[in-house]
Amino acid sequence: MTSTDTDAALARLLEAGRSRAAAVDPHHANLWTALAAATEGGKRFRPGLVVAAHDALGGAQASAAAEVGAAVELLHTAFVIHDDVIDGDHLRRGRLNVSGTFRAQARSDGAGPDEAADYGLTAAILAGDLALAAAVRAVATCGAPGPVVHHLLDLFDAALHTTASGELADVRLSMDVVEATLPESLAMEEQKTSAYSFALPLQAGAVLAEAEPATTARLGEAGRTMGIAFQLVDDLIGVFGDPDRSGKSSTSDLRTRKQTPLLVHARSTAQWSELRTYVGRDLDADELDHVRGLLTASGSRRFVEDLAEEHLKASRTVLDELGMSLEMLDDVTTRPPALAGTGAAA
Template identity: 70%
Template sequence: MLEIDADAVLRRLTEQGRARAAAVDRHHLLLWDALDLALQGGKRFRPRLVMATHDALGGVRPGAAAEVGAAIEMLHTAFVIHDDVIDDDHVRRGRPNVSGTFRADATSSGAGALAAGGYGLAAAVLAGDLALAAALRTVATCDAPPDVVHGLLDLFDLALHTTAAGELADVRLALGTAAVTLDESLQMEELKTSAYSFALPLQAGSVLAGAEPPTTTRLGEAGRSLGLAFQLVDDLIGVFGDPEQSGKSATGDLRTGKQTPLLVHARSTPQWEAISSFVGRDLETAELDDVRDLLASSGSRAFVETLVEEHLVAAREVLADMGVSLDFVDELMARPPLVVAGQGTAA
């Protein structure tokens, strides 16, 4: 039921946004069309985490939980749109993203490549800003007492600061000006993903349910562990995944030299000299197969898979103690299969 309610809230938000945009400018309305498209798809696990926690802790505000869950999904969309700008990606889930859509529109209107690219990036920044504003407004106007709303806004504010720090660290660590340690890489991933995708919805559900602060704190710790596991799996998919199933490029992380734990660990292995020749440039299919083989034979893939399981175990222990369904958590980690030498294998 929650998935339907959260989707209903998101539809209302985009309809309201369209109405406001239409009163301003028809080109501005196109931003909301692109934002609506960016919201499509996905498992809506963030709203589901809010409600699962809210229900497990005896909450009595399902309407507010649906609003807050939708707000977190809108926040996620804002971050995704901006992340694509940072990474200079123009495709998401196998189709043009916001920047890709507006770039194509400008090109079809006769704009040159540079101008069209700038237009696409501007549209993506603005669409992400609109999504961010809509998310915060939704929390501020949700059907909950003022003290609860203030607590939720504090959580959102912390998630915003944490995620911004993680995104900046992601780019900074890829500068190549200093060797990146495994601790630095793991901290970056925790800041970038765990705070808003997992700790925030778990803690928001706790606050909505009126739980005591120690409970909310423990759920934040579980969220950080769960989020790190999720991000590590995403890193694996970013190299070993099938783009047709995941909607994620299998060469983007290597091309941009992202300092994921996968690559940081690989740097410590004898295979690094060979692996490094594939980092920082576009790869052909045969080259991608070669670097996949090297990352597997070096033990880096297995190392990351072990980290995933360790963090999942830590999160499951806390969530089980809180009564949050473990089946639900396991469902969250059911990601697209990975590819090894052309053969699918579950992640």
Template identity: 65%
Template sequence: MATTTDQAVRHLLDEGRARARRLGPDQVRLWDALARSAEGGKRFRPALVVAAHDALGGTRQEAAAATGAAIELLHTALVVHDDVIDGDDVRRGRLNVSGTFRAGAREAGADAGGADALALAAGILAGDLALATAVRAVATCGAPRDVTERLLDLLDAALHTTAAGELADVTLSLGLGAASMAESLGAAERKTSAYSFALPLQAGAVLADADEDTVERLGEAGRVLGIGFQLVDDLLGVFGDPARTGKSTTSDLRDAKQTPLLVHARSTSQWARLEPYVGRDLAADDLAEARALLTASGSRAFVEALAARHHASAVRTVEELDLPVDVLGPLLTSFGLDEAAA
């Protein structure tokens, strides 16, 4: 019986905990906090690997499941590091790695500075552990050597691209200048599309021994799909329900992130009224007013339409390859705001 992606993810986490136990209780505590961060979500990244592999007639089901689990753990690593960068203690409605260690330190009597230092260290170290485990999982997925080397090349390229996107995202938030729409979309493409969409689709194709043109075109489909997904995620970051998404609806505005939503709003007549709500903590009434202004300005509708166009472009590319549209995954067939962020 073939290993499911959930089983493959659980196997990676269990193996990591077994290694941690040999090193001592502090290592177990760090790994367990990381494992909790990997819980939940829709697992669409490993689903994309398996879907692409199967649609292209691949026969390496175990290797596809293992590679999908590795990419899911890569996602966990990047999320843990992203929370450190953003200074967030909560993810999916519960304490993340940094939040867990910060709370534990305060309960033990540490002062705020000491708790902050431990939270920062724990987030960085846990993310590093997840990254190393993800790379190891790809390297030992069981595929032939040339296929594994190609997978590692794809993983390396995705990591470099994602790091550049994360740095661009933070740089744009410095407020040193107004970002253009192209700059904002470019940051989204590099930060999200590379590892969450292009990498899984291309990995599945490589595991199925697809030709290079197919691998490249699936990467393009993933790129535009990922931009669309990030656009919806940006909308959820303001208009979503935190109880469903596990995502704050004030942090993007508080951090003045130059998402396409705000970049577009800056070009409208509503910006003068909206600007005072950007760059600070917002109470419920403030958030309601900011939402109303983003809607009245047409910025919400603009981003929704832009996301839909990117989704449609990805679908066209897949159809041109004579692959079923569901290779893009069940989560991605609709880009409505009723979907929770992964």
């Protein structure tokens, strides 16, 4: 099976939703147009994991695997759209996201700034809701046998609960009412990313291949550690990254006081007394460069890089034990291109 199978399945799901929406109201159909745009530009590694796990374990339900892979991508899109609302971001991958698109349209139509902002947030919340519903529907109608579909729905439900818990914890910790410990920060990152981005697709592929329960459980463990590594690297990109290459702001995490392991570690260093003055506000380019220097000098960047590498190795160990070689995981690295040229620790 190729990535075009999951791309085709995703396109069908989006077109089906757009067609149903157009029959209701043209403005509603615009939500699906924006939703489709929100799925563009990603690496599609989540649906790739579903298909790869299914194929590696000798699965014979290629069509269902493509549908479930598309469902995972829709789930990811829903979380991204809602995450942008939570963070107050109007750009994604260097262009207007759903809220930004509808806000700009409202302004063009003559709405005031506050009304346009409310309209944009409303559209984003609704688009994310529609993506969630479409993802679950895709799983329920994927064509796999009934017991398999039931197991898949249980996996999706568990991922939804875990991710929602992680997202809420992220915002709760960002209020800075209490200082998060490193275990609390890592637990938040595990819940926020690992469950739906790695554990879910790997386990869904195994369930579709009707693998042994022990194998499915082990893949969940591999996904958990892999997801933590991925999120740790994403935290680095969120400060040290090049927005033109990553599509991610390099100041948003600092502005919103995200209690990532990067900042939790920095709080224990001598540089924190100065670093803290830059957290919770907008930074210009010179200030950001200074923060990057402080985080490097404090050893916090190296600490997070090493921690990510440990988790990545742990996940690969599990995959090796299961005799699985997933080539697309070579792209999950602690030295991504988006970090190039930002003064990596030697």
